[in-house]
Amino acid sequence: MPQIVPILDPADPRIADYRDIRERDLVGRRGLFVAEGRVVLNVLVTSPRCTPVSLLVAEHRLPTLDDILDRLGDAVPVYAAAQPVLDAIAGFPLHRGLLALGRRTDTPEADALLAGLPADDDVLLLSAIANHDNMGGLFRNAAAFGVGAVLLDADCCDPLYRKAIRVSVGAALRVPYAVLPRDIDALALLERHGFAPLALSPAGAQELADLAPPPRAAVILGAEGPGLSPALLARTTSVRIDMEAGFDSLNVATTGGIVLHHLAAARRARNAIAHPAL
Amino acid sequence: MPQIVPILDPADPRIADYRDIRERDLVGRRGLFVAEGRVVLNVLVTSPRCTPVSLLVAEHRLPTLDDILDRLGDAVPVYAAAQPVLDAIAGFPLHRGLLALGRRTDTPEADALLAGLPADDDVLLLSAIANHDNMGGLFRNAAAFGVGAVLLDADCCDPLYRKAIRVSVGAALRVPYAVLPRDIDALALLERHGFAPLALSPAGAQELADLAPPPRAAVILGAEGPGLSPALLARTTSVRIDMEAGFDSLNVATTGGIVLHHLAAARRARNAIAHPAL
Structure with a gap:
């Protein structure tokens, strides 16, 4: 004691x-x-x-x-x-x-972190998420849907700030994460480890509901407002969530939750077809 | 001017x-x-x-x-x-x-509000949502997915508080809503207007991804923690979102976003089958 x-x-x-x-x-x-x-x-x-x-x-x-x-x-x-x-x-x-x-106590390099993940784990890559509520919400959703790791680019806020931990309901202390160096090519890193990059954007080429989940996905989310860079979007599968005309505005943590739920549910449905219950 | x-x-x-x-x-x-x-x-x-x-x-x-x-x-x-x-x-x-x-300026009674909605609109019924961030987030998601109206029970906070409006990105000023009297039978009201009640609960009988959307749905959400009452759940289709073992915790606004996205996407898929493009 x-x-x-x-x-x-x-x-x-x-x-x-x-x-x-x-x-x-x-x-x-x-x-x-x-x-x-x-x-x-x-x-x-x-x-x-x-x-x-x-x-x-x-x-x-x-x-x-x-x-x-x-x-x-x-x-x-x-x-x-x-x-x-x-x-x-x-x-x-x-x-x-x-x-x-x-x-x-667990402060892995991104490369080692990704190398150690199970073969079917997804990851989140967060770019310039500077709001602690959103950071906490994203970790909460990552934990709820069993994401293997979160990668943070150099412009993200710290998930271990008090408010981010609180909003994450502790998930920030539970989900493995790594902070990327500023000059790293994050997409090349993901590709080396076999993660298909799914980049969320209001103008994405593919609607989320039509997306067949890849074996392992890296869900990429940018800050509300600016979003992800055109250079990054051009190198990924860009994914959109269809919304009401005149109000196409979702919170970034909510967006993450919707995407992770879709991936989890679509994989479950596919596994049920591949391995039907006896 | x-x-x-x-x-x-x-x-x-x-x-x-x-x-x-x-x-x-x-x-x-x-x-x-x-x-x-x-x-x-x-x-x-x-x-x-x-x-x-x-x-x-x-x-x-x-x-x-x-x-x-x-x-x-x-x-x-x-x-x-x-x-x-x-x-x-x-x-x-x-x-x-x-x-x-x-x-x-628009302060309808719930009955008149529901009576005036288009035949295929969904609604949200919120019970005891007392947190202004969550209230704002729920209105934002309601607007993004084109919900026809939001019904608030007598234990909800006011969506027109400053912070709720701000978090809603203005949706609280845009989506029609009505506050229910404390003694009303909300499920009977919804039934009278043909809304199938879908009540979200971690122990829900049906997984969201397997849910075929009814013609018009009332998505029912309670406060994080206590959730919806057993009496209400017993009278509805109770719906769960499968999560990771050991961390079954989603924010209520995020839950709303996931459910509304599923309903919108499933309806779109059904309409595409019923009315294929020529």
Whole structure:
């Protein structure tokens, strides 16, 4: 069991990394990230891709945390503070009463990551996704539909920012990902590993519903508004989602969910034909 | 052309309804709503379901607003303020520099709304959606896939809150909707108008991909977490979306997008078989 360390003073240096988390959300923490709430903490203590560094909890919540505390090593301190002290540390009313610092331990290179995936896994390639809500939503959908890995180009925001982790419901701590160097030819990388590139665009050549899933796909999504570059679209199968005339506007995370559901459902249907139940 | 009214003092009573919009977001404004940004303002001035009451803009943006101003009646005042005055009025840095007050003019009863829809329109029925991001996302998806109307039960939040409108990219001002009285039997109402109820649930009896779309569907979505009541599910076709074991968690707006895309695509495929191109 971990040690419970009472914190009486918001200025205690032992909880410095938790201080004013809203303001510091964008400045980074030497490779650490902040996780909030029970669902996300549960992923943090179970995922093989990250490790908890410490917890900071409202002392009245301690009795409800046995399942999480049981999974912590003895060396992980659990700081416990009264709610007003906790609020003063965080810089806002922290109703959930549960914070943790974590460190990502699984930081693969893209090449090694793709090489290690099962033969039928799909991947997501995200380009210039700068909004943390969208990043979190995309990871959530990637986890829900069993995507093998997420590749982020150099213009994406960090999926381990507090808000992205929260919106992902912990998926950002669970789905393997790699950040691509700026000068890499991402399509050549995908091709080397046998991923068929499906690039989403409102002007895509093929409607999603008509798309027969390739053996393994790389679903490529760009930022809402600018979208993907014409140079990239020209080298891929460009895919569109037909929408109502006059309102052709889908959120990028929703788009990802629709595409991943289509691929999963179409593969299931194909497998059912190839291997009918006896 | 509307009159341009310079505003020099953040305390000017003429712009009282714009003051501290963040704090007042949840208190209502006597039937008025706040719209932000060019895309949403464009819907506000073109949608037949609402009308602009006034605009408040950063004076340096005035020269870029001809397309919007041209659509305003002479009686709609356009208040123009220097950026610092605008920020002081709004209560935070208003980078977009574009606000409007609007009033919804189309407030149908659910019965009349459903009676007036085209024979092949689907509808959404939302139950206890209390999160404004999700509400906005659901309206955005409803507009993108041409849903005829949205019905809200008495436990839903208001789609005309500032943030819901913004997240909807204006769809909340465009898609017809009605709020149901608390004691109404919503399923009986839908049945009277010939809508087949499809209730989404992680434990749904039928997988979405196998669902043949009914002539007109009512897609029913509940809040993440509690979901729809067993009593309601027992009276409907319950539909699930298969997900990865250990992470069966989709955002409710994303779920709506996936379902609406499936219905639209399956209908298109059926129509292509019934009426093949010559």
